[in-house]
Amino acid sequence: MTILTVKEAINQALVESFTNDKNVILMGEDIAGGKGREQYQGTQDAWGGPFGVTQGLLTKFGPERVRDTTIAEAGFFGAAVGAAMTGLRPIVELMYVDFAGVCFDQLMNQAAKMRYMFGGKQNVPMVVRTVVGAGFRAGSEHSQTLYSLYTHIPGLKVVAPYDAIDAKGLLLSSIIDNDPVIFMEHKRLYMSKCEVPENLKPIPLGKGRIRKKGKDITIVAIQRMNLFAEEAANILVDEGVECEIIDPRTYSPLDEALLYESVKKTGKVIIIDESNPKCSLASEISSLISENCFSDLKAPILKLTAPHTPVPFSPPMEDFYIPSTKKIIKSIKTILKY
């Protein structure tokens, strides 16, 4: 066991995948960074992307497989589709998920529909790594999560790890998966640490994780919200409340069975998601549970989400935007009254 940050875990998964399969390549902006196209040297490997996640890869695997791109997301996302169909396993970076719009067509219409529309003859084994999340004082165009935007689209798989184990294990799986996978990394989780076994195996996509066992209420926590869910659960222990925390980890495919099993036991559910509320993961999960666990439910399903606004910049407003431990506790108490 070693203690790894999420950032290190992702870097390890990339290195292992590059080592295991020579068809794995990486394309993105400022992976290397530097100067002097002719000599191709200089201060290469300066950045590793804005969060330094890919640092060292260029030196290890060379510029043929680790490619700095221009600010041309539609171009290199489309290239990833073609490369994936013909034999490579491209990983492409969308520096912030907020930039989705400039290259969405390549995912929504090309990557996602290639297999289906052309009769199931071709696969598109590509991974989009992207950075999501509020709480960084990064304003409206660098703080969104947009989970549901991708989850909505048939043909795309969507993964969003919370801790370092899941980050590594799920990324390993995403890279060997034969479908296009959107792998969402939360900027406020990069530095969070946990123990990761040396020879961690790929963690299958579509399997949720019970992060805490309990019998009184099911908390479905979306990515960073696991942090606050755990805080809330720990506080509530003192009041004799046993919360069960479930992290779905992958939103498409979603581990519905795990959710239903938990609800069967607790009869009460709260879903916590820092995304906007309308047509969100929270509303999707809520509707699934109400359809499938109607007779088990002892209280209305509660959703705790951001308001229907863009992410504001100023700290008091952004803190209000993100569901907090305090709000979670309050909401749980409301449900427990039933």
Added chain:
Amino acid sequence: MNIDQNKLKWIYKKLFTIRFFEEKIKKIAKEKLVPGYLHTCIGSEAICVGVMSALNEDDWISSTYRNHGHAIAKNCELKEITSEIFGRKTGICKGKGGSMHISDFNKGMLGSFGIVAAGPPVVLGAALQEKINKGSKNSVTFFGDGAIHNGAFHEAAGLAKLWDIPMLFVCENNGYAEATATDWHLNTKNLSDISRAYNMISYRGDGNNVFEVREITQNALNESIKKNTPIFLEFKNYRFSGQYEGDTQLYQPLEEINEAKKTDPIKIAIEKANDYKLSSIEINNFKKQALDEVEEAFKFAETQPWPEPEDSLNDVYVNYPKNLILKV
């Protein structure tokens, strides 16, 4: 070129204000006194001030996340800019935008965008509106060398030319797009060549010489209106600032930075003061005024109230049921 005395004073004062403002931002960023990402524009002063000096107060512009210089040169209130960067209620965007989105519509700013190349199409729209309504406001979009690669720029350029829209595409070629040098990301030697594909007139100029920037812009505005056509301008300068405050800038070689210092836009402007019969006393006066104004703005900002958390619920729509916005 003859310059009216008031304009000349304005130019010097703005150059100094931008430089001092950004230096102050760098300082407080180090002390972690302000939240969020900060993209300063040390090295861009001559382009910001030179272009804006050729514009009318209410002309349209768009800017980017690296907008402090544009906003200051567009005569946005310095106190409001600073207050916004501090995230306060009296900020230019009421604390909703932050440093990356400093923009005042009432001063002709259509927006400061966090998405690379989001500006050109929006300014194209404003220019289209001016054309349709036979308005007289000029339209200018600012973007960087890195934005050249983005489809939004190309699509706007193609449409502007096709529709005979008078507007200026102003590309600041500061040598870098984040950590990636221009010679790393582009095969085209002159960025202005790119516009030729659209049969668009283009000019290049020294982005460190405020008077050259001003003259090229003035001429381009006149030509653009006369010929009813968009024009592309490339101004070459150097990004002394990192991509953002906190960037180690390891990829920028020291020799390169030192070389660029020889043509620092502020230094060049001071050297040229003589040509315009400004004494060093006058120059020092401008400096002092600028510095005072900057200090005052920061003092103001620090003492401003924070927004209320619920203020975040306003301004999403013009008209929408309030109870449907808050969902917590």
